[in-house]
Amino acid sequence: MMQEPNPKQVPAYVPELARTAFTLTISQMYDGRVYDDFPGRCQHCGSGNCVKNGHDDPLFAKLISPKGNFVDVRVLLQKYICRDCGGTYTSQGPFYKGAMYGGPIVDIALSLAMEHPAYAAERMLTNFGIQVSTDAILDYVRLFAERAKQLAPLVPAQGDGLYAINMLKILFGVDNARELNEKLPSQVSLESLTDETYPRKKGAVKKIMDEILEGKKRVVHRGTKGDMVVNGDDGKTSFPESFTLALSYLLGADAYASLICTSGSFNQMLADTLFKALEGTSFNMTDGSFNYSQVKDHVLDPVHKTRNELKHDKKFQEMREEVKEAKEAKPEEKEKARGIVEEKLNEVKKYARARYQEVLGSTLEELRKGHPEYFDKDGDFDGHVTSNCAEGGNWRLKYAVRVAHQRTDTAAGKSILAAIKDSVFTVRGVKVRESLANMMGLFSFGMVMG
Ligand SMILES: [Zn+2]
Known part of the structure; x- marks a missing residue:
């Protein structure tokens, strides 16, 4: 289980539009959204006899509320089970393998890390009401090097x-x-x-x-x-x-x-x-x-x-x-x-x-x-x-x-x-x-x- 990060507050000088624009959009676009990318056939035996089998609900983003507590945004990944062989399938959703938080959050962090040190990128994300730690940003940078x-x-x-x-x-x-x-x-x-x-x-x-x-x-x-x-x-x-x-x-x-x-x-x-x-x-x-x-x-x-x-x-x-x-x-x-x-x-x-x-x-x-x-x-x-x-x-x-x-x-x-x-x-x-x-x-x- 991921350890809850230390509480954070958006500084008082950050304009309201800046601190709410991202968090509102992220929660409206992603909170509870269902992702289903099942290819239609079982990946193990090729059978088409598969049925929906509940969801995974991974953490997409951690937002910082106006009161300074964290609000988790989760998406739903549709799962399937094969009636013939019992094999399962879980939709990939908007995630990169090996990266914590959703792909769009990783993209924002990387675009900030392009021209700022990781600690500065963390601070900017805080101003937008998004929680990503300096360590997580450095992880993304290293993952980027590996994938490149x-x-x-x-x-x-x-x-x-x-x-x-x-x-x-x-x-x-x-x-x-x-x-x-x-x-x-x-x-x-x-x-x-x-x-x-x-x-x-x-x-x-x-x-x-x-x-x-x-x-x-x-x-x-x-x-x-x-x-x-x-x-x-x-x-x-x-x-x-x-x-x-x-x-x-x-x-x-x-x-x-x-x-x-x-x-x-x-x-x-x-x-x-x-x-x-x-x-x-x-x-x-x-x-x-x-x-x-x-x-x-x-x-x-x-x-x-x-x-x-x-x-x-x-x-x-x-x-x-x-x-x-x-x-x-x-x-x-x-x-x-x-x-x-x-x-x-x-x-x-x-x-x-x-x-x-x-x-x-x-x-x-x-x-x-x-x-x-x-x-x-x-x-x-x-x-x-x-x-x-x-x-x-x-x-x-x-x-x-x-x-x-x-x-x-x-x-x-x-x-x-x-x-x-x-x-x-x-x-x-x-x-x-x-x-x-x-x-x-x-x-x-x-x-x-x-
Ligand atoms: Zn199967």
Whole structure:
């Protein structure tokens, strides 16, 4: 038996319409409603000689009354019994397997969890007079990750620690970029971007701080890299525990194409897996990771490429050193040093910008040779090699999953939900603009959960 949750009250400031609209509609639409989806024949022996045999009355929703007590809304699921073999049948009704409360309640909770932490989603539901606990919401998020993996796996038989999801399947019902293009009335430009991000695990920073206090790790100063944490025994660099979240994005479709969330580190096999949904793309812009070296038609994104090159650029490193020295001036020379720092910083910026222009130029030359179709009649590039598109996308995603999680399935569920929200939109920035995934209108929570 489910334990009754602690009593709750809708805060006094919540407008009456908000607190009653949901509860009234839910009780009118669902309370005592009979669901009967018997297929007409016994599931066990095939006999048509079956009769009604009472109801189950599962809990559909728990509402918060104006006085602060709970009111249960139950639906009736018609049961049948076979007169020939004695087999029974119970109607499924508006429920997802494994989820407490009715499917429509789960859908509301998931839509709130798309852009809010679970505790905030619980609070919003309370304002609407609906009881769903933070734990239940996190359960739904994890269930969503599991069902997404069943519906749209990038590779079969993924273990518990790996969530490799084909987002094109979820958003457009296709297996890869080629199929998407065939499905569309007008062809879209099939360039992709990939990037990885490493969201920290919950408690990871505290764990490192504790280890420093215990003497297991220490902080060292390493040249231009600044302060870093290393292991006490082998001196190796130590990073906070994090998940690997790898994403590919189809620029022309404004949509994420594939997503990988794992507690393991990124590697070539995962890079190949990520590219399963990208079959049929014309070229793929990747970051500097060597894991992408086997991927065909990949072009290094100019921002990452510049960054990599600057890391090994002697002149650039010398300039950075000079800035640092100027910053470390004696107190009596501070005033004079400030001007020098500013001047030197400007030089560094100018130098980096010039290098980026060079890299951008050579990237465009490379593309002109390999993909002349992306250049217009004046020879201008017509594609999307603007810097940081993917990083912008990933940044939005990091914001959406901003509460750190401990479990991989929670992090995966939140990331998949965030990627869907980012791909199914009607407004971008401050402009009204409908995304392709929204126009196609395929995605619903029920499609994944049901
Ligand atoms: Zn039967």
